[in-house]
Amino acid sequence: MAEELLNALAKIDDLKVAARTSAFSFKGKNPNVSEIGRVLNVNSVLEGSVRKSGNRLRIMVQLVNAADGYHLWSERYDREMRDIFDVQDEITLSVVDALKLKLFGKKKAAVLKRGTDNTEAYQLYLKGRFHWNKRTKESLKSAVEYFNQAIAVSPGYALAYAGLADCYVLFTNYGVAPPGESYPKARAAAQKALEIDATLGEALNTLATVKQDYDWDFEGAKRDYQKAISLNPNYPTTHQWYGEFLAQMGCKDESVAELRNALELDPLSLIISKVLGGTLLFARRYDEAIAQTKKVLEMDENFAPAHSDLGWCFTKQGIYDEAIAEFQKGVTLTNGSPSQLEGLAYAFVQTGKRSEAQKILEQLKQRQRSEYVDSGFFAIIHAGLGEKDKAFTSLEKSYQEHSAGMVFLKADPRFDDLRDDPRFQELLRRVGFTP
Template structure:
């Protein structure tokens, strides 16, 4: 073992290996035990060296090894296990995790070491178990195959840890039964899957989706029950997945599913609550009702589920959060159609959702939720440059205020109001207060988490921004928006490898997803590979299917590569688009490309226009790592001085 005289810290892939049954074998056949231990050490020495690892410590019948990369650690583990299967076979468990290692004299410690050790104890003889962090780095390697095992509660680890098994040839793979007693699924975490539209008219899809959302919203108000966010649950819409596999992916122990059949003024709702571990139906029921009774049915179903869970946990409705039923069924129908388009999250669909929400308000002027969604939709348009910010956020304030006045228990109203304070008014304290209120009403509201992370970037607390989005992922692990926002926070924190991992996860969900391609481009560029970044930004621009859109990343990459002519052509196209689409604000994009070209005069001209037009907070825009060198320009302080002083809440 190598002796170190001072503390050395490094990020490494940590491998623990341990021979099973060694103590008993010593008692039965000491010579054979000694031969097997010798073989283990010989194989470890050769294979670890082949994959550039380092054996830090041998202990009894096992060892601790570190590697410079997760890929090398897993490939090494595979070859070790394949060698150890040959006679005399040596049964060894291997666990791998990536994390920080601290080495001081003969002591080796760190959270990463502890977690790798815990994972090894879960493994089966001849098997290789890896953490989710290792999986994120190796899952797209064609020569490594894995299988998700689920979430495990490990000793001295606060949160359940998701574990994968390597399933290459020659590696022992545990069956589901072998893991019983080791898997500790979280209690009272529920996923509400999209209710299936059983109506003859496919146009009623909006209605079944709306019923699902209303049930989900009702269940988030149940104290002691953790509900997976809508976006992750809806990722399984139209797919025939095993309930147990869905539960593994969403980290839940119970699933609510059902169907809706609507015909005229009649509706039949079928709902069933399933225990994810064994597929057992805890409860199921059919409801035949008039549409006028739909709100009572939703409350009845959520109440029954709460009662079914009461035996395991103190589950009860939160006080003061019951939404009064909508009196006008036509208004409710318009509202559900609005939600259907809102959830598509494209500018044309957002505009269409506004039309439906406003129709709902015409039918029922007291419909608080519809007012809140009009505010949320205009916040989206104003924040993305699809509408002049001054006009958009004036509407946001108007409708959010009305929603809150009508019903002060609606998370969406407070979130939209917070967006206006944060993105347009630049009132940091008020933004934080309203975001806190929104999350107190709906603790899994993804939009509020994303805005809260945005807030922390504005007040220069990047670690808090990352923490917020990592919490959001725990509620909404398959949300495209949340995954992308976490990737952006990693970019802001200059954690480019992790930003790349988020981009790859998004591309697994949708290989043509533009926001994922853009994120990957920035992650590559900020790691110094602007040529690879240019390829991504070129692909991103092509997917806009518009000759003038998607130019900012493309222009910046050209500028960094010294392709001045191409970068200037991107600027020309952006300026042309600004003239053709006067409601579109492109000054932040233009500033970035001019800065990439080294023309700080033009960059500051456009950055000041961003402040004039109130296009998002400059103290957010300039946190992108690509802008870091601009802080040495004396005009930077003057620009930042145009923003309100940082005044935080709480």
């Protein structure tokens, strides 16, 4: 229920709503309302509880002024489980009224639009989102199962198709499936969601990512990202993915600004905080990137992607022992993620441990026989070893695979060893960049 209320309120143009990752971080805790307001940078806090007995629900809700703890509105609902969606509509409109906001006509209809009236499908969708937010290889597979179950129960459920698209668009990044398998599935699911609901910004955001990562249609991706933001300006993932796109296009200042927009909407999001650090890394603002990435690890020291970014920051600054330590932590936490091993191998080379780097290279080659490993990882290691011909052979394979790694070529500092080679400039042109 909390997620559905959040999604409904986020559709109101004049209302800034903290995203689920940040808002839900307080679930099960008992913090001071003023502290919640300070951390999330919001003026009001909506809190409540749900008790279930058989098919009966008792829902307690209150809207509190974060500055002084004053209750702006409160209500108790005793209803049947089948009435859950009606209760959500009532709560949404009561919050709008308490905040003295005005909703008329199409705007009111958009806020109250339901993805489904089927409670079983809705619960399956929420389980899918829960697993999607974990961002692991296995959790993404689980999320796909839940979204497919939701669709089976409610075939016209656009949000479930959008969730399915969000899973498939991440499959390649997490080594679940190669680009030629995952991105067409992501496109089909996103397009199906938009056929059902053309105003669904979440699905358009994913379609933009397919155009960016797989089609290399950068102008089309930019248009879709911007339209997705206009459809749902409070959805932080669109700001995050658009910020990443801008970084890959070499728009350094704009990308950092967009990531800060995303972080303002979801200040406790690990992935957005990490991506902001990565964007600063792309901008070669290494000290700022290190400071930002350390903030992520203060929130969760076991968040492996942050260790990788920190490792690359240290590598680019010539602090190789610390770089190796960060990559090794990432390798341990991910059970040998190729992206962590790539960085570790590169750092080993810089300290003269070429044989250790060669071992990692062989290990990744063995794994590529049984799982998807982007050939671009090999290119980075070969570049570090000074084996440029082998690096470009690997990049050509990555190009033929239509790897999402190709979109990093223009701005990513990992490719700096190859940047002055005419073959690199030609590859940029083939992908669609202006060298």
